[in-house]
Amino acid sequence: MARIAVIPGDGIGPEVMGEAVRILGVLSEHPELDLEWEAWDLGAERFLRSGVTISDEDFHRLAEDYDAILLGALGDPRVPGNEHARDILLGLRFRLDLYVNYRPCTVRHSRHSPLRSPLGAAMDVHIFRENTEGSYAGVGGAIRQGTPDEVAIQEDVNTYKGVERIVRAAFDFARGRGGNRLTMVDKANAMPAAGGLWRRVFQEVAQEFTEIDTEVMYVDAMAMDLVRRPDHHQVVVTSNLFGDILSDLGAVLSGGLGMAASANVHPGRHALFEPVHGSAPDIAGQGAANPMAAILCVALLLEHLGWRWAGARVEAAVQAALEEDVGTPDLGGDASTGQVGLWLADHLRNDRNLWERDTHG
Numbered sequence: 001m002a003r004i005a006v007i008p009g010d011g012i013g014p015e016v017m018g019e020a021v022r023i024l025g026v027l028s029e030h031p032e033l034d035l036e037w038e039a040w041d042l043g044a045e046r047f048l049r050s051g052v053t054i055s056d057e058d059f060h061r062l063a064e065d066y067d068a069i070l071l072g073a074l075g076d077p078r079v080p081g082n083e084h085a086r087d088i089l090l091g092l093r094f095r096l097d098l099y100v101n102y103r104p105c106t107v108r109h110s111r112h113s114p115l116r117s118p119l120g121a122a123m124d125v126h127i128f129r130e131n132t133e134g135s136y137a138g139v140g141g142a143i144r145q146g147t148p149d150e151v152a153i154q155e156d157v158n159t160y161k162g163v164e165r166i167v168r169a170a171f172d173f174a175r176g177r178g179g180n181r182l183t184m185v186d187k188a189n190a191m192p193a194a195g196g197l198w199r200r201v202f203q204e205v206a207q208e209f210t211e212i213d214t215e216v217m218y219v220d221a222m223a224m225d226l227v228r229r230p231d232h233h234q235v236v237v238t239s240n241l242f243g244d245i246l247s248d249l250g251a252v253l254s255g256g257l258g259m260a261a262s263a264n265v266h267p268g269r270h271a272l273f274e275p276v277h278g279s280a281p282d283i284a285g286q287g288a289a290n291p292m293a294a295i296l297c298v299a300l301l302l303e304h305l306g307w308r309w310a311g312a313r314v315e316a317a318v319q320a321a322l323e324e325d326v327g328t329p330d331l332g333g334d335a336s337t338g339q340v341g342l343w344l345a346d347h348l349r350n351d352r353n354l355w356e357r358d359t360h361g
């Protein structure tokens with residue numbers, strides 16, 4: 001039995017999570033998929049109602065009582081500083097020590113690439129973003145705020161252990177895919193202390209993975225190169241902040257934020273799956289949000305739980321929708337969030353490769 005905590009969150013979060021849960025519902029009818037989920041009331045509503053963003057007990061239960069967490073999005077204009085989002089989202093990443101933020105950027109349909117074909121359509125980049133330190137570590141502070149003498153310091157924290165484990169995770173992934181190219185991205189020319197550590201660790205770990213081609217690039221050049229040679233890059237490892245920025249770029253180059261799923265993982269311990277997109281206040285409540293990113297998170301979650309074959313069927317359902325041009329307005333379609341979710345649920349219900357798996361292996 002796999003237990004999943006579902007945190008719909010804010011804005012379009014509940015809309016896309018509703019469709020992800022619909023898919024979980026279909027899958028849970030499969031005899032081999034023993035799934036159970038529970039919705040969690042965490043987000044702006046609860047914070048505005050109770051003044052509590054997330055409690056120690058919540059963290060404890062989310063860590064102990066579930067096999068995985070599925071999260072929609074956090075961020076609400078009624079909470080201008082979005083402190084609840086920081087406490088919950090960054091809180092979970094940090095306190096559960098989810099050091100791998102895996103963000104695949106794969107073009108699923110050539111019509112989704114804003115770049116020239118065939119280069120654009122060939123994009124299949126897998127970003128490994130460090131997820132527990134860097135500029136997100138919360139080290140720093142401000143003094144004399146609101147005066148002309150204000151000083152604001154936000155430190156970039158890079159530890160040997162933190163860099164080594166994310167670099168290793170990226171190498172392991174590249175090896176699993178059969179000796180791909182791994183590119184490490186930093187800004188060592190302007191930030192030599194951090195860059196020096198990253199480059200040294202990258203070289204050290206590379207000695208254990210001699211079959212993998214390695215490359216080092218500055219982040220500005222990488223932003224340019226993802227557009228110039230989207231087909232060249234395969235696996236990318238980088239810091240928290242650079243990974244955040246490059247993964248939005250990677251998302252828009254491969255189908256848009258509505259298609260981009262991500263996993264936050266501490267291998268062997270905890271995992272949280274969430275779309276790369278945020279709460280999209282500009283389209284919330286309109287039924288216009290693309291639920292595919294959230295549903296592709298279900299695919300990543302299934303793979304994490306050891307049901308890769310089922311995750312592959314979810315991906316195949318999304319692919320089928322794209323082939324038939326079923327999609328929300330961000331994909332140029334005219335379907336609503338719910339219509340896309342229903343279409344995918346129906347497709348899965350009729351997918352013989354899913355249901356006959358127990359008899360045909």
Ligand code: NAD
Binds near residue numbers: 012258275276288328
């Ligand atoms: P956003 O990702 O919410 O939206 C950026 C643009 O993409 C908007 O135009 C939006 O309409 C569009 N978009 C996003 N998801 C979409 C989807 N599924 N279907 C169709 N269009 C989609 O980023 P933002 O506007 O910078 O942030 C809004 C709020 O979300 C902020 O409070 C931010 O802090 C928060 N945020 C949260 C997360 C998270 O919870 N993981 C991630 C990013 C941003």
Ligand code: IPM
Binds near residue numbers: 085
């Ligand atoms: C993301 C988001 C978050 C981040 C924000 C909401 C703190 O942009 O998941 O990419 O920067 O990590």
Ligand code: MN
Binds near residue numbers: 244245248276
């Ligand atoms: Mn982001």
